[in-house]
Amino acid sequence: MSHTKHMVLIHGAWQGSWAFAAWIPWLQSAGWQVTAVNLPGNDASTQDESQANLEGYTAHVLGVLESLDGPAVIVGHSGGGMTASQVAQAAPERVSAVVYLAGMMLPSGMSFGDVIAQCHAADPHFSYEGIGPHLLWNEERSASSVPLDAALALFLHDCHPTAALKAASRLCPQPETGRSMRNQLTSERFGLVPRVYVECTQDRSVTLALQQRMQHLSPGVQRIRLDCGHVPQLACPQALTDALLPVLNEITFQPLIDID
Template identity: 80%
Template sequence: MKNSRNMVLIHGAWQGSWAFAAWTPLLQAHGWKVLAVNLPGNDVSNADSSQANLDGYTAHVLRVLESLDGPAVVVGHSGGGMTASQVAQAAPERVSALVYLAGMMLPSGISYGDVIAQCRAADPSFDYQGIGPHLLWNEDRSTSSVPLDAAMALFLHDCNPTAALKAASRLCAQPESGRTMVNQLSAERFGQVPRIYVECRQDRSVTLPLQQSMQQLTPGARRISLNCGHVPQLACPQELTDALLPILNEITDQPLMELRAPLINA
């Protein structure tokens, strides 16, 4: 049995399903059924912010997958990569492939902060902080938001200026519980799912050394390297489509059982 051409898109911090609006029509034109989620406690979601954590995010995406007619490619942008990984751990039979767009592809038990600390120890001269120093916090530091100028400079610097300003203006407050997350993964489940990492060489948020470190820590992903910033689905959606879909077509054209040999030791 072949895989279905379903694709579920998971946004990163401070975003919503709108983050994929420029890319979705290109995917649909190639025959993909695309569903972009709004994670609990983010953007227009009506869910209680108590569900803005890895368990709540994973459960939400699993409900979306259960509504589909077959397995789906699950795409995680930035911090959405952590939810994508956990979804594959929870239901590998429902995930035909994982795609990380400058995404947090982390080993079991390792946080993004841990990766930053490891990279800083190896090269203290490089600035790995990304958006962190620019964030605005509520009184108890349970929620953060991104100033417009920082979003334009660090997330959207290489996007069309009008589209960038629209996207920066839509960024929403983010519960910190939805950022400080740690995956729990196994080779027997997560490790069986084919993975693709879309590396963004001009990223000023999840900088290239961090992306490369995560690929080394979680080996086995096929790599696409784009000369763009943090948001390839807005900066260069056609280039992203042209690079990604041939690999996905190769994966989805294979019988499902051929894809289920362990790919990593998580």
Template identity: 55%
Template sequence: MLIHGAWQGAWAFAAWTPLLAARGWVPHAVDLPGNGWGATADAPADLARYTQQVVDVIDGIGEPVVVLGHSGGGITASQVAEALPDRVLAVVYLAGMMLPSGLSYGELVRDAAAEAPGEDFAGITPYLEWNASRSHSRVRPDGALRCFVHDCDAAAARDAVGLLRPQPETGRDMRNHLSAERFGRVPRLYVECSDDRSVLPALQRRMQRLSPGAQRLVLDVGHVPQLAQPALLTALLCPALEMLVPSRSPSSSPSQEMP
């Protein structure tokens, strides 16, 4: 299960899914409600609806899955693990927002800035433009090129920037509600992106300290490794994931693809 971040859609994983399929996985990328894509493009957006959208897809699959959240999609990934701890084999955070229960990403940034005056944790924020009611934000193209896709192929970067859509604030300023009994028993992997200009590496490491227990992998890449370096991401993540959930390893069931 591949869950996109803010301003994006299922298209954000298009360059990576063929490599996952070649590895033996069956990737399912979802369009979250209210994010401008798919059948629920204009639906209300919030964490409960995001979670239900993913749960519905998992129900349709009918077997356990690995859930991956990129960037802000990490919040939804965590909540799905809380909802379905017996059906989520593992959660992967791809430069993802792995937040403790009750803490928003904005609060995480403010706390980090208070502890390190003078350091810049703003990421994409200076490049956001808002509608009159401030209910939706959009990313300026120059900001997307600088913070999201600066290390991607130039043509692919331009294409990705052109696909960004306005993001409902109700689907961005979110807080998890997690328990040790449910979320806490699901294995986790954190893919830290050391050249990330959006979810800055210092913030990625802060989230790992605040939510300990995730296995850490590091890529020297920017915010969207699934576009910038999909082969490198596959080579790093898949073996670690297959060791974490060995019952789903391609070598253990060579004739069966994995969701």
């Protein structure tokens, strides 16, 4: 029986495993074995862009889980939340909890655009722009990039200036197939896995209203609230650690079982 506490970190759009570098030492010092992935077709990934979709992302993370000697907490930052959800659907016996860091926690079949539309319908004063209008597209419009100034203003505004500039400079082109995705989830599988939502009140990318709408659409999630922007793992890694780990430590880590 494994008593190792595993955590697998899934980055969001335009990022790579480097997005968690500032946070990983905090987790390791608390006794967690941490793996940060590079999703196919993103940043340092060795896999080509044909796998940059929900199926390819999920298969990649499942491969990581299969290499571990026990179940893992899956953490999805931003768009990485969609992959985290699909991994929990595919292998609930290997996932002890899913954590969404200002993440896309979307009901089955629903897109992020659908959530935005619901917020507009519910509140006539709701307004949302996000990163969309700032994106730079390739000629085929098959991949987008984030300009430095937009990244600093919308993603990293509350991070230390030096760290923010370094992170903004590392953002890479994002295949659109890995951003325009919809989950397929069931209560019989995904519904078995505990969920924790890290709500970021100063987020300018996935704004608070959108985070709260996703929580409303997916009841049963345990919420943690941080007074920070879109990237808590860089803006406030100690506060994130202090808030999240006690919640995770309450979850019973079971030995690997086969539910089939």
